[in-house]
Amino acid sequence: MKRSFFQKHAIILIVYALILVLVVIGAFNSEHFLTLRNLTNVMRQAAYLGTAALGEMMVILIAGIDLSVGSLVKLCVLVSAILMDGDPDNVWMAVSLTLGLGLSVGLIHAFLINELNMSPFVVTFASLFILKGISLSITTKPIGRASRDFLMLYSEKIAGIYVIIFFFIILILMMMFLLNKTIFGKHIYAIGGNLSVAQLSGISVKRVRYGVYSLCSVLAAATGLLWLMRMGVGDPVIGNGLELNVIIAVVIGGTSLFGGRGTVIGVLGGVLLLTFTDNLLVILGVSQFYSGLIKGLIFVAAVSLYKMENR
Amino acid sequence: MRESQNPYILEMRNIFKSFGGVNALRDVSFQCRPGTVHALVGENGAGKSTLIKILAGALLPDSGEIIFKGQKHQSFSTRKALNSGISVIYQELALVSQMTVAENIFLGREPRKYFGIVDKKRLKIEAKKLLKQLGFEVDMDMEVGEMTVAYQQMVEIAKALSKNADLIIMDEPSAILAGHELDQLFLIIESLKKRGVTIIYISHRLEEVFRIANEVTILKDGQLVGTKPIKDLSRGELVKMMVGRTLEEVFPVSFNQLGNPVLQVEEISTKTILNQVSFNLREGEILGVAGMVGSGRTELARAIFGADPLTSGTIKIKGQDVVFKNPADAIRSKISLVPEDRKNHGLFTKLSILNNITLPILSKISRWGFTDKKKENEIVERERQIHSIDMTSGNQEVQYLSGGNQQKVVLSKSLQTIPEVIIMDEPTRGVDVGAKFEIYQLIRQLNKDGIAILMISSELPEILGLSDRILVMREGKIVAELTPNETNEEMIIEFATTNTQQSVP
Ligand SMILES: Nc1ncnc2c1ncn2[C@@H]1O[C@H](COP(=O)(O)OP(=O)(O)OP(=O)(O)O)[C@@H](O)[C@H]1O
Ligand SMILES: [Mg+2]
Numbered sequence: 172m173k174r175s176f177f178q179k180h181a182i183i184l185i186v187y188a189l190i191l192v193l194v195v196i197g198a199f200n201s202e203h204f205l206t207l208r209n210l211t212n213v214m215r216q217a218a219y220l221g222t223a224a225l226g227e228m229m230v231i232l233i234a235g236i237d238l239s240v241g242s243l244v245k246l247c248v249l250v251s252a253i254l255m256d257g258d259p260d261n262v263w264m265a266v267s268l269t270l271g272l273g274l275s276v277g278l279i280h281a282f283l284i285n286e287l288n289m290s291p292f293v294v295t296f297a298s299l300f301i302l303k304g305i306s307l308s309i310t311t312k313p314i315g316r317a318s319r320d321f322l323m324l325y326s327e328k329i330a331g332i333y334v335i336i337f338f339f340i341i342l343i344l345m346m347m348f349l350l351n352k353t354i355f356g357k358h359i360y361a362i363g364g365n366l367s368v369a370q371l372s373g374i375s376v377k378r379v380r381y382g383v384y385s386l387c388s389v390l391a392a393a394t395g396l397l398w399l400m401r402m403g404v405g406d407p408v409i410g411n412g413l414e415l416n417v418i419i420a421v422v423i424g425g426t427s428l429f430g431g432r433g434t435v436i437g438v439l440g441g442v443l444l445l446t447f448t449d450n451l452l453v454i455l456g457v458s459q460f461y462s463g464l465i466k467g468l469i470f471v472a473a474v475s476l477y478k479m480e481n482r
Numbered sequence: 483m484r485e486s487q488n489p490y491i492l493e494m495r496n497i498f499k500s501f502g503g504v505n506a507l508r509d510v511s512f513q514c515r516p517g518t519v520h521a522l523v524g525e526n527g528a529g530k531s532t533l534i535k536i537l538a539g540a541l542l543p544d545s546g547e548i549i550f551k552g553q554k555h556q557s558f559s560t561r562k563a564l565n566s567g568i569s570v571i572y573q574e575l576a577l578v579s580q581m582t583v584a585e586n587i588f589l590g591r592e593p594r595k596y597f598g599i600v601d602k603k604r605l606k607i608e609a610k611k612l613l614k615q616l617g618f619e620v621d622m623d624m625e626v627g628e629m630t631v632a633y634q635q636m637v638e639i640a641k642a643l644s645k646n647a648d649l650i651i652m653d654e655p656s657a658i659l660a661g662h663e664l665d666q667l668f669l670i671i672e673s674l675k676k677r678g679v680t681i682i683y684i685s686h687r688l689e690e691v692f693r694i695a696n697e698v699t700i701l702k703d704g705q706l707v708g709t710k711p712i713k714d715l716s717r718g719e720l721v722k723m724m725v726g727r728t729l730e731e732v733f734p735v736s737f738n739q740l741g742n743p744v745l746q747v748e749e750i751s752t753k754t755i756l757n758q759v760s761f762n763l764r765e766g767e768i769l770g771v772a773g774m775v776g777s778g779r780t781e782l783a784r785a786i787f788g789a790d791p792l793t794s795g796t797i798k799i800k801g802q803d804v805v806f807k808n809p810a811d812a813i814r815s816k817i818s819l820v821p822e823d824r825k826n827h828g829l830f831t832k833l834s835i836l837n838n839i840t841l842p843i844l845s846k847i848s849r850w851g852f853t854d855k856k857k858e859n860e861i862v863e864r865e866r867q868i869h870s871i872d873m874t875s876g877n878q879e880v881q882y883l884s885g886g887n888q889q890k891v892v893l894s895k896s897l898q899t900i901p902e903v904i905i906m907d908e909p910t911r912g913v914d915v916g917a918k919f920e921i922y923q924l925i926r927q928l929n930k931d932g933i934a935i936l937m938i939s940s941e942l943p944e945i946l947g948l949s950d951r952i953l954v955m956r957e958g959k960i961v962a963e964l965t966p967n968e969t970n971e972e973m974i975i976e977f978a979t980t981n982t983q984q985s986v987p
């Protein structure tokens with residue numbers, strides 16, 4: 172009756188097996204691929220997608236969706252660049268106000284979903300356009316400037332690893348802890364698994380929603396800050412279509428769109444798979460135009476594999 | 483001094499509740515004494531579940547008040563009810579299927595260490611202790627969705643017990659339990675009573691009500707009929723109060739015209755639990771399958787229906803070897819299944835009654851891909867009468883029907899395709915006494931048209947009263963084949979629980 176270890180973790184094994192396949196293909200086709208330099212680069216890129224994806228994952232786990240992630244990242248890049256304006260004294264102010272902006276957006280999402288009974292799809296779809304609209308009304312050209320030391324963080328290292336990767340690892344550990352060890356985490360799975368049961372068990376569904384949507388938006392804001400760190404300016408093209416990449420990564424990682432099922436390790440796999448794909452395309456010199464096509468195919472392949480194993 | 487004190491732990495006063503146009507409860511009042519078992523009975527749709535949902539804070543009453551432990555409440559929230567010591571076993575099981583047994587038992591009240599961190603070790607130990615108390619050993623890490631409904635029911639009971647409540651409400655906890663599990667449940671109820679816990683017990687099995695209840699409250703059409711000490715009532719009187727008329731509880735007789743074997747099962751085994759199961763089912767026959775929880779009855783149904791793959795053995799339909807890769811294959815061979823778990827396997831709860839019933843025959847009643855509304859309505863009206871489904875219209879969503887009425891819709895749905903073999907897994911689960919006998923008539927009637935029926939049931943009176951032959955299962959095997967007039971409940975339980983084996987042809 173009980174499922175074996177292999178069956179239980181089949182999804183994750185599949186994702187990581189696919190990653191391995193990519194690595195092998197990469198290694199055979201380019202001598203640059205398996206270099207430490209390239210691999211750390213991939214990890215650093217993975218942190219960008221991954222930070223946003225871990226937030227989205229929480230939302231999807233409670234059977235919600237957040238479509239506004241890309242637009243919020245865009246707005247946060249602009250806002251943080253404008254606030255920082257190249258001045259080292261502004262860094263803390265800019266960082267905290269940007270994260271505060273993310274928090275408020277998340278709280279508004281949860282408020283509309285909780286108190287006005289609107290569907291997450293509608294709320295965050297509207298938010299996608301509103302936030303994008305605000306961003307483009309601020310500017311259509313690069314704007315603002317990161318301070319020098321903030322920019323330096325991009326290439327700085329702690330104990331031999333890039334700051335960004337370090338941050339990402341901490342974030343992963345925190346998320347794993349949150350989901351597996353805390354009551355908040357258990358309640359997230361319960362709400363996604365069966366909303367009415369969660370309610371009948373006396374779980375405060377609203378409070379969990381406030382927490383989850385804020386967390387998702389704060390992580391999007393953090394992603395915006397990471398982008399500023401990389402670009403040095405507030406570029407309004409950042410974040411275009413990001414929400415879709417994020418959702419694809421979460422779903423490839425074995426998170427059920429109906430909620431209640433999904434793991435951090437799985438999502439990490441999804442993120443790495445997408446990042447490796449992009450990296451490989453660049454290294455093999457394939458046009459970026461094929462990137463969407465290939466990701467779409469991986470998406471379908473992964474999801475159909477899960478369906479087969481769940482049969 | 484004592485005299486002036488409130489002798490009741492719970493009073494519900496003048497409760498009204500309507501859903502749209504439906505008056506589910508009209509001016510219902512009743513009281514419970516502490517440390518007693520108070521039964522709540524009534525036909526399907528009488529308002530029993532609605533009443534206890536109000537008590538549990540899951541629904542708000544339109545008006546009326548609740549006095550619990552001397553405190554007056556206009557209404558409860560689920561939290562408030564839990565905190566003041568009320569715990570509920572809901573009729574439609576309230577478990578999260580993706581979570582483990584232990585997690586479900588403590589959902590919403592997880593033991594914590596500090597900073598909201600779950601104490602996983604304690605969670606498992608406590609859960610294990612509770613289930614052991616119920617005489618039940620399961621893997622604490624198993625996901626609830628992988629268990630059969632009967633096991634889930636035991637988890638639900640453990641969950642209710644874990645809350646150390648003063649009032650435990652049980653909405654049809656026994657509908658799918660039999661023999662040993664039922665005895666265990668009653669033992670627990672006895673011991674709870676001794677500890678001063680009050681129990682509200684809802685059931686359609688009246689023999690249980692007579693066995694454990696001190697008092698009984700009867701509801702009919704959302705109104706109170708009365709509250710009586712159980713010893714002042716006979717079964718007939720109780721039925722009369724529930725149904726409004728005297729009811730003859732007789733099983734329809736067999737037509738005794740058994741034809742050729744339609745379904746031949748030869749030594750089938752599965753990965754689940756089935757081990758070399760063989761039997762024949764003949765035209766016009768009702769073959770009853772009895773057994774304990776976990777004996778493999780549901781798995782047998784699933785295997786025949788193509789839902790679980792066979793590891794060995796063969797199935798023949800009318801002498802022809804068949805292999806069902808999935809349920810669709812089985813349906814094509816005119817086999818139909820009335821599943822045990824109506825919420826997950828039997829119904830589209832968010833669709834209307836009409837859509838549910840006509841779904842299996844849509845292609846037959848539509849033209850050029852358009853459905854024939856008039857015909858659909860006719861069918862639903864016909865089915866409503868046959869099964870006496872208590873509904874406002876065919877457009878009502880199934881989720882808003884009472885539990886017993888949902889079961890009637892499941893039955894009606896699976897009979898639409900005119901099958902040759904019907905496998906019924908707990909066909910009268912949660913159905914009231916009156917309707918039950920109507921369903922028995924209907925099942926017999928199907929026989930007359932040559933349809934063969936494999937009926938899995940935990941209700942031994944039903945197995946004994948209706949079957950032409952009885953199979954008893956234990957640990958994935960058939961351990962006895964009996965004829966109803968040469969056996970009795972004790973004998974069946976004996977076979978289902980002990981190791982003696984009777985030769986099986
Ligand atoms: N959420 C709802 N919306 C609309 N109608 C409802 C809802 N819940 C219950 N009803 C209706 O209220 C009436 C009482 O239902 P209830 O579930 O209390 O019956 P019950 O006595 O528990 O029946 P059963 O024995 O079948 O479980 C029924 O007519 C039912 O259709
Ligand atoms: Mg009910």
